[in-house]
Amino acid sequence: MEYTSHTDQSRREMLAAIGVRSLDELFKAIPADVRQKTPLRLPDGLSQSEVDSLLESLAGQNAAAPDVISFLGGGIYNHHVPAAVDAVSFRSEFYTAYTPYQPEVAQGTLQATYEFQSMIRRLTGMEVAQASLYDVGSALAEAALVAIAQTGRRKLIIAGTLNPRFRSVLDTYLSAQNTAIDVAIGSDGRTDFAKLSALTDDQTAAVIMPSPNYFGSLERWDEGANVAHRHGALFITVFYPISLGLIKPPGDCGADIAVGEGQSLGNPPSFGGPLLGLFAIKKEFIRRLPGRLIGRSVDALGQTAYVMTLQTREQHIRREKATSNICTAQALLATRAAIYMSLLGKQGIAQLARTCSDRAHYLASRIAGLKGYSIPFGASFFNEFVVEAPVAARVVLDQLRRRGIIGGIELGGRFPGFDRRLLVSVTERHAPAMLDRLVEELRSAASGTATDTSTKSASYSGRDMTASERR
Amino acid sequence: MDLKLGKTIFDISHENTIGVMPPAPGVAASDKSWQIPAEFLRESAIDWPEVSEPEVVRHYIQLSTLNHHIDKDTYPLGSCTMKYNPKINDRAASLPGFVGLHPETPDADCQGALQLMWELAQDLAEITGMDDVRLQPSAGAQGEMVGLLIARAYHRQRGENRRTVIIPDSSHGTNPASVTLSGFEPVPIKSNADGLVDPDVLASVLNETTACIMLTNPNTLGLFEREIKRIVDMAHAKGALVYNDGANTNALLGLARAGDMGFDVLHLNLHKTFSTPHGGGGPGAAAVGVKKHLIPFLPGPAIVRSETNGIVQFKRQSPDPLSIGSVHTFFGNFGVLVRAYTYIRSLGAPGLKRVAEDSILNANYLRTLIKDAYDIPHAGPCMHEFVASASRQKKNGVRGGQIAKRLLDFGVHPPTVYFPLIVPEALMIEPTETESKERIDAYAAALLAIAKEVETNPDFVNAAPHTTRVRKIDEARAARDLDVG
Numbered sequence: 001m002e003y004t005s006h007t008d009q010s011r012r013e014m015l016a017a018i019g020v021r022s023l024d025e026l027f028k029a030i031p032a033d034v035r036q037k038t039p040l041r042l043p044d045g046l047s048q049s050e051v052d053s054l055l056e057s058l059a060g061q062n063a064a065a066p067d068v069i070s071f072l073g074g075g076i077y078n079h080h081v082p083a084a085v086d087a088v089s090f091r092s093e094f095y096t097a098y099t100p101y102q103p104e105v106a107q108g109t110l111q112a113t114y115e116f117q118s119m120i121r122r123l124t125g126m127e128v129a130q131a132s133l134y135d136v137g138s139a140l141a142e143a144a145l146v147a148i149a150q151t152g153r154r155k156l157i158i159a160g161t162l163n164p165r166f167r168s169v170l171d172t173y174l175s176a177q178n179t180a181i182d183v184a185i186g187s188d189g190r191t192d193f194a195k196l197s198a199l200t201d202d203q204t205a206a207v208i209m210p211s212p213n214y215f216g217s218l219e220r221w222d223e224g225a226n227v228a229h230r231h232g233a234l235f236i237t238v239f240y241p242i243s244l245g246l247i248k249p250p251g252d253c254g255a256d257i258a259v260g261e262g263q264s265l266g267n268p269p270s271f272g273g274p275l276l277g278l279f280a281i282k283k284e285f286i287r288r289l290p291g292r293l294i295g296r297s298v299d300a301l302g303q304t305a306y307v308m309t310l311q312t313r314e315q316h317i318r319r320e321k322a323t324s325n326i327c328t329a330q331a332l333l334a335t336r337a338a339i340y341m342s343l344l345g346k347q348g349i350a351q352l353a354r355t356c357s358d359r360a361h362y363l364a365s366r367i368a369g370l371k372g373y374s375i376p377f378g379a380s381f382f383n384e385f386v387v388e389a390p391v392a393a394r395v396v397l398d399q400l401r402r403r404g405i406i407g408g409i410e411l412g413g414r415f416p417g418f419d420r421r422l423l424v425s426v427t428e429r430h431a432p433a434m435l436d437r438l439v440e441e442l443r444s445a446a447s448g449t450a451t452d453t454s455t456k457s458a459s460y461s462g463r464d465m466t467a468s469e470r471r
Numbered sequence: 472m473d474l475k476l477g478k479t480i481f482d483i484s485h486e487n488t489i490g491v492m493p494p495a496p497g498v499a500a501s502d503k504s505w506q507i508p509a510e511f512l513r514e515s516a517i518d519w520p521e522v523s524e525p526e527v528v529r530h531y532i533q534l535s536t537l538n539h540h541i542d543k544d545t546y547p548l549g550s551c552t553m554k555y556n557p558k559i560n561d562r563a564a565s566l567p568g569f570v571g572l573h574p575e576t577p578d579a580d581c582q583g584a585l586q587l588m589w590e591l592a593q594d595l596a597e598i599t600g601m602d603d604v605r606l607q608p609s610a611g612a613q614g615e616m617v618g619l620l621i622a623r624a625y626h627r628q629r630g631e632n633r634r635t636v637i638i639p640d641s642s643h644g645t646n647p648a649s650v651t652l653s654g655f656e657p658v659p660i661k662s663n664a665d666g667l668v669d670p671d672v673l674a675s676v677l678n679e680t681t682a683c684i685m686l687t688n689p690n691t692l693g694l695f696e697r698e699i700k701r702i703v704d705m706a707h708a709k710g711a712l713v714y715n716d717g718a719n720t721n722a723l724l725g726l727a728r729a730g731d732m733g734f735d736v737l738h739l740n741l742h743k744t745f746s747t748p749h750g751g752g753g754p755g756a757a758a759v760g761v762k763k764h765l766i767p768f769l770p771g772p773a774i775v776r777s778e779t780n781g782i783v784q785f786k787r788q789s790p791d792p793l794s795i796g797s798v799h800t801f802f803g804n805f806g807v808l809v810r811a812y813t814y815i816r817s818l819g820a821p822g823l824k825r826v827a828e829d830s831i832l833n834a835n836y837l838r839t840l841i842k843d844a845y846d847i848p849h850a851g852p853c854m855h856e857f858v859a860s861a862s863r864q865k866k867n868g869v870r871g872g873q874i875a876k877r878l879l880d881f882g883v884h885p886p887t888v889y890f891p892l893i894v895p896e897a898l899m900i901e902p903t904e905t906e907s908k909e910r911i912d913a914y915a916a917a918l919l920a921i922a923k924e925v926e927t928n929p930d931f932v933n934a935a936p937h938t939t940r941v942r943k944i945d946e947a948r949a950a951r952d953l954d955v956g
């Protein structure tokens with residue numbers, strides 16, 4: 001399958017116009033010793049029908065929602081994506097444009113992004129939000145770089161409760177010349193504030209603290225901000241946008257920079273990408289902002305119009321002195337998020353946060369009542385929490401998997417001593433019946449009675465639920 | 472009713488209007504000990520707009536009509552490879568088995584996704600002539616950072632602390648920005664009169680502090696670096712690595728491979744060459760390819776394939792201890808990888824070669840059609856793009872940027888302007904292979920008409936655009952009276 005409008009005839013005409021006899025004459029700038037002599041060794045090209053079948057078969061080999069009941073979270077959440085988000089964002093006008101270098105013919109992207117910035121600002125309670133970064137990992141790294149540049153210091157104090165995946169990206173970006181110090185995890189699954197205070201000093205560029213943290217626990221951002229500011233350091237928070245429908249936002253807790261993963265705002269998990277890095281900041285640091293920023297202005301007729309602004313921070317103008325190297329970002333996901341946030345609105349986001357939280361608390365309290373299971377951390381949480389099983393988490397997860405359930409993330413590999421612990425997350429996609437189902441399966445997994453081989457149970461999956469159970 | 476410009480989603484908000492309402496909790500409230508204490512709760516509701524679904528849809532659909540896009544007409548933005556992207560790519564990336572897949576899913580439950588990534592990496596290694604490829608970076612610029620961090624790790628491992636990276640003055644802005652971000656100092660070198668790297672100039676700055684030479688081949692002028700082998704040998708003789716910014720690989724598919732030219736490391740802009748719609752500025756994705764000596768430094772994770780008793784399995788493997796680490800929270804922009812894979816499987820080797828050939832043909836054809844009206848500082852033939860200059864027009868008081876604005880009146884998108892920096896009044900034009908002869912003829916006709924207007928009525932050109940819904944925008948005011956939402 002090729003996507004060309006040319007025919008041999010049109011090619012000949014064009015070659016004649018150029019004044020060459022063959023295509024090969026056009027390639028003469030490529031020295032003979034690097035010209036490829038043999039065809040690439042790739043599978044033969046396929047018709048569209050065959051390509052569809054191939055991709056359907058690959059996609060079919062994955063256990064994806066809704067065919068499996070999954071309690072996986074850990075930074076990516078399976079929230080419902082309203083139909084209108086797909087319908088509008090799939091419009092070619094949004095989908096097949098590029099960075100709005102010519103604002104006169106890019107007002108759609110520009111205004112949608114401006115509205116996105118505005119809604120993220122309102123969500124986070126910060127003063128300025130930019131247009132998008134790659135993902136939360138790189139957004140966090142960019143935030144740390146802002147703090148380092150702003151303070152002229154190189155030490156970062158990082159809550160040990162930060163998602164280890166976010167942490168790895170931060171480490172890679174900062175491997176050049178900075179020190180990062182982890183603060184130990186307290187017994188309640190939160191940052192140990194005594195240790196945090198002891199470690200933060202006048203060399204500290206920033207204190208970094210997520211909430212909810214990797215274990216789902218809510219951290220005391222306001223106290224974190226106090227510690228950071230006492231030493232002239234910046235306070236960087238990592239947030240989960242849906243939680244802010246309920247939880248006090250970074251801007252109300254003294255954050256200087258707030259970063260988050262915006263996937264949950266109208267974008268599917270998609271095996272972890274594309275994602276949406278959210279970045280909001282206090283206005284006083286705006287000259288250090290990484291990436292695109294859309295501003296409002298007027299056109300020659302006096303009409304309101306939008307345009308990329310403060311571009312002298314950016315790589316295409318500032319080159320090696322730019323605040324970041326980012327060029328192509330995640331604009332389409334920001335547009336989708338704008339549509340999503342508009343659809344949910346003030347009341348929808350509050351309801352969503354409430355539902356995720358209430359269902360998670362319901363599940364946790366039921367699991368806590370199961371013989372042999374416990375919720376080891378006493379701290380408050382939003383929609384995600386750690387479960388301690390009576391046996392190795394791996395054994396429980398395998399058992400659940402045989403019953404059509406992916407029960408959560410195994411914590412043992414990443415956190416020593418956590419072999420019996422798993423991380424369970426709940427969204428509005430988990431109908432109450434699914435929660436009850438998980439509780440029952442956990443009970444059997446512990447008592448070793450899950451050897452029931454009736455076909456119904458063995459093949460149990462999301463697909464088998466009745467419509468009313470799924471609601 | 473016509474769209475009222477500037478009316479935001481907030482302006483059409485009415486209290487208590489419901490858009491999409493999520494389900495109610497539907498569970499018994501848990502007792503007090505489980506509830507979130509008040510100190511954690513937000514004090515007031517988020518002031519998001521309150522708009523019904525029909526009005527949200529209309530608002531954004533009306534906004535969308537203000538965009539130019541590749542599905543509508545020509546978009547020859549140089550260096551950006553704005554080609555038509557096959558719709559089947561998007562359908563593939565939207566399959567429930569991909570979009571619904573959680574990245575923490577255990578290997579056994581995501582074999583299809585892992586197989587796709589494994590095959591894609593293999594294919595890209597074959598296409599570029601590199602020994603191994605990883606798919607983690609989210610876009611070209613992040614791929615550059617990865618390549619440079621690999622160079623740093625490589626030299627450190629050998630006990631050398633090389634601090635500088637040589638980049639031609641024609642390079643893309645992300646190149647020097649990535650150099651600084653990766654902890655190096657950029658050393659710019661001047662291109663010669665042919666628009667290429669001059670080996671003698673290179674020799675004068677190449678030394679034991681050079682970690683890497685960062686080239687773009689074909690370069691941003693659309694020219695193939697003819698002396699590439701010599702340049703590579705010079706670098707290697709001094710112990711430096713050679714990096715290829717492979718953003719322009721569209722021109723090379725099946726014709727030449729960076730690996731065969733001697734490059735040690737490269738990145739590919741998958742969203743360009745391997746066809747993902749650009750989404751208004753992303754998502755993109757980059758692949759990073761390296762030769763054998765750099766494999767241990769690649770970012771994680773690697774996808775490995777194993778076969779036991781005829782059963783094939785794929786798994787994610789933690790990166791080598793020498794790895795530079797992770798640059799993405801998970802495994803990269805998977806949705807873009809699906810599109811790249813779909814594209815390669817659709818076209819096969821002959822189809823990919825045809826992409827390169829037609830992209831070069833189209834660029835040379837357009838170049839020929841306009842070369843009498845505009846200065847074209849570098850000799851042809853060009854590769855997939857060329858850079859013209861509006862210097863002649865500037866003498867009549869019309870700058871390159873204004874020619875771009877006037878093109879908007881013809882319903883097409885202008886070229887990239889004022890880049891690369893080494894060509895005054897640059898108009899960087901990349902038609903791409905998917906433009907038909909008729910479209911290119913029409914584009915050339917517009918450019919020729921504008922060149923005439925510049926002679927007869929420069930003020931008219933300088934006042935453009937005349938027909939777009941939104942006219943020239945006051946950028947200075949946007950920065951001065953900052954309103955960013």
Ligand SMILES: Cc1ncc(COP(=O)(O)O)c(C=O)c1O
Pocket residue numbers: 326327328550551610611612613643645646687691716718719740755756
């Ligand atoms: C030559 C060149 N290098 C690097 C980049 C950066 O790629 P990206 O925008 O995907 O970060 C681009 C495109 O913008 C480019 O044209």
